[in-house]
Amino acid sequence: MVRRRVFGLSLLLLGVIVFFMGSVTSITGFSISEHTMQVGKLIFQIIGSSLIVLGALIFISEGRAYAERESKLREVLGSAWERVSDKDRLIYNKSLRRHLTKEGRRVGERQANNTVNEPExxxxxxxxxxxxxxxxxxxxxxxxxxxxxxxxxxxxxxxxxxxxxxxxxxxxxxxxxxxxxxxxxxxxxxxxxxx
CATH class of the missing domain: 3.30.2310.20 (RelE-like)
Incomplete structure (x- = not known):
């Protein structure tokens, strides 16, 4: 979870840097022609904006997914969840994420393999x-x-x-x-x- 959130945050920061890169290049003397610089700024802004959006989506979605898995674990463990240490909570959450990922793959493979031939x-x-x-x-x-x-x-x-x-x-x-x-x-x- 932490790696994915850090990855999302780093994409977001990289997007901000790239977004403002277009204005920096015009100040530092790279202006060959005004038209070329306008296109360059536009490209930097598009790439920067897309990185910002992608980073924010990854950061937010991983936080929500973590919260959903934690609520499912709270539901399963009940009052025992309060006695679990933070380190063990992360371990339980990671193992549940792996399980759900494998289960999703199995379901996807089952649907991809001609389900008409499967017996009921x-x-x-x-x-x-x-x-x-x-x-x-x-x-x-x-x-x-x-x-x-x-x-x-x-x-x-x-x-x-x-x-x-x-x-x-x-x-x-x-x-x-x-x-x-x-x-x-x-x-x-x-x-x-x-x-």
Whole structure:
């Protein structure tokens, strides 16, 4: 956050310097012709103005983004946020920014990759209850399901399929018509509920 705000502030200052550079060049004896100097001043003013606007936008937007991330962290941590040191607050904010950036890329990639071919994935309440504490590996496995990269295994004792997750667990799911996938269960070991 600090680097981006410093970058925005330095662009703003550079823009101010460039903006006033046009008037300085006419004073110092670079005036070959009046017309050429007017064009030169105009170019310096345009470049300077654009740098000022760009620097101000970066400076302000990064400040707002930081405040939004901090409010989200306050909401998640609740009263524990007040006991967190300033250094840890910066660390939490940076890690949340990285997470949101990666999530935005994933969403963008998913939208860029022909989403018409992606199956519709439906989560059941039982599945959501079973995955508590395993969200990261589950998301990776669901991405495998969406892209068709995961190894689909037919279960012998029921009319379902399973997909391995990164730490040895399995997602149990049914594959319906038109590519619809219903996520039924998650097991962290290899014992299946035969309901």
């Amino acid at each position: 994935i439906i989560r059941t309440k039982y599945f959501d209850k079973a995955i508590k504490g395993h969200e990261a590996e589950i998301e990776k496995a669901i991405e495998k399901l969406r892209s068709g990269r995961g190894k689909k295994e037919k279960l012998a004792h029921r009319d379902s399929f399973s997909l391995r997750t990164t730490k040895g667990g399995r997602i149990i799911y049914d594959q319906g018509e038109k590519g619809k996938i219903v996520l039924r269960d998650y097991t962290s070991d290899h014992h299946y509920n035969t309901k």
